[in-house]
Amino acid sequence: MLTIGIAGGSGSGKSTVVKQIVKQLPENSVTVIPQDAYYRDHGNLSPEEKARINFDHPGSIEFPLLVKHLDELLKGNPIGMPIYSYLTCARAEETRTINPAKVIIVEGILIFTHKRLCDRLNIKAFVDADSDDRLIRVIRRDIQERGRSYKQVLEHYEHFVKPMYLQFIEPTKRYADVIVPQGGQNKVAIDILTSRIKEKLNEEE
Numbered sequence: 459m460l461t462i463g464i465a466g467g468s469g470s471g472k473s474t475v476v477k478q479i480v481k482q483l484p485e486n487s488v489t490v491i492p493q494d495a496y497y498r499d500h501g502n503l504s505p506e507e508k509a510r511i512n513f514d515h516p517g518s519i520e521f522p523l524l525v526k527h528l529d530e531l532l533k534g535n536p537i538g539m540p541i542y543s544y545l546t547c548a549r550a551e552e553t554r555t556i557n558p559a560k561v562i563i564v565e566g567i568l569i570f571t572h573k574r575l576c577d578r579l580n581i582k583a584f585v586d587a588d589s590d591d592r593l594i595r596v597i598r599r600d601i602q603e604r605g606r607s608y609k610q611v612l613e614h615y616e617h618f619v620k621p622m623y624l625q626f627i628e629p630t631k632r633y634a635d636v637i638v639p640q641g642g643q644n645k646v647a648i649d650i651l652t653s654r655i656k657e658k659l660n661e662e663e
Contacts, residue, residue, distance in 0.1 A: 459528025459532055459558065459613045460658050464565040465630060466585030467623045468514065469595030474567050474642025475585050475651075482652045487659075489531065489559040489611055493566020495540045496524045509610070514622030516571045524564075525574050530559040532578070532620075560659060567623075569628035575639045580658065583651055584634035585639035589620075 462479075466472045479487045496519050500511055512518060527537040538553035570576055570584070597614060600606045606614065631637065636646040636654070 460561050460655065461528070461532070461580050462561065462563045462586060463569050463576070463582045464563060464578040465567065465582070465627070465634070466638075467587070467592050467627050468567055469592035469599065470585045470587040471595075471638075471641025471643065472565050472567075472585045474637055475583070475648055476563055478642065478648045479563065479652050479655065482649075483561060483655065484604050484618055486596045487559055488561045488563060489556055491524070491528065491531075491562065491564045492537065492555070493519060493524065493564065493569050495542050495554075496520045497542050499542075499545075499547075499549045501546055503547065511547060512618045512622065513640070514567065514618050516568050516626055518553075519566075519568055519572075521572045521575060522619060525572070525578070527556075528562065528564065528575070528578055531556070531562055534558050552569045552583065561655065567627055571626050581636070581651075581654065582634045584631045584635040585638045585641055586631070587639075591641065 464472050464476055476490060479489065497513065498518060498520050500508060503511075527539065528538050536555055536557045539556045541550040541552065541554055542548075543550065564575070564579065570582065576582065593615060596619060597608065597611050600611045600614070601608065636647070636651050638644055638651065642648070
């Protein structure tokens with residue numbers, strides 16, 4: 459099995475990069491584990507308290523469970539991945555069954571901040587993008603998918619997203635084996651990364 463980490467700031471284009479990689483690899487050969495599924499359950503908080511959750515801090519992720527699940531997949535066992543909702547800030551009672559595959563991609567803004575997780579990744583890629591482009595994507599996404607107003611998005615970006623990126627996320631770029639500039643629009647970088655993944659798969663056969 460080959461494990462790949464795709465990190466980068468909010469709105470950098472990580473999901474687009476992952477989709478492009480999956481598209482170029484053989485069908486059913488890839489399992490994707492999104493870090494976002496492992497946010498801690500805060501369904502018991504009031505709406506005011508939920509609005510103050512810092513989703514961009516490493517402490518917001520249940521990393522022990524994520525690492526445990528990755529280890530299970532590497533052993534060839536299926537996992538019950540949590541289902542997290544940004545609208546309720548809670549996990550669903552049911553889980554999603556995820557089966558192991560030749561390639562396991564772990565994707566998320568904070569995955570390189572956790573050493574035990576990093577140690578399990580064979581290839582680490584950091585998706586980089588201009589801060590203005592990331593902000594535009596964050597505004598569009600949070601309004602459409604997370605039910606926030608334009609004002610709420612800007613306040614959240616100012617108080618949490620930007621400072622946490624500078625403190626925790628941007629510094630992890632140095633752990634990356636590959637930097638993907640211009641986010642998901644950089645077809646050349648994505649093709650190079652995909653070619654490297656295919657090479658590693660061939661080496662393991």
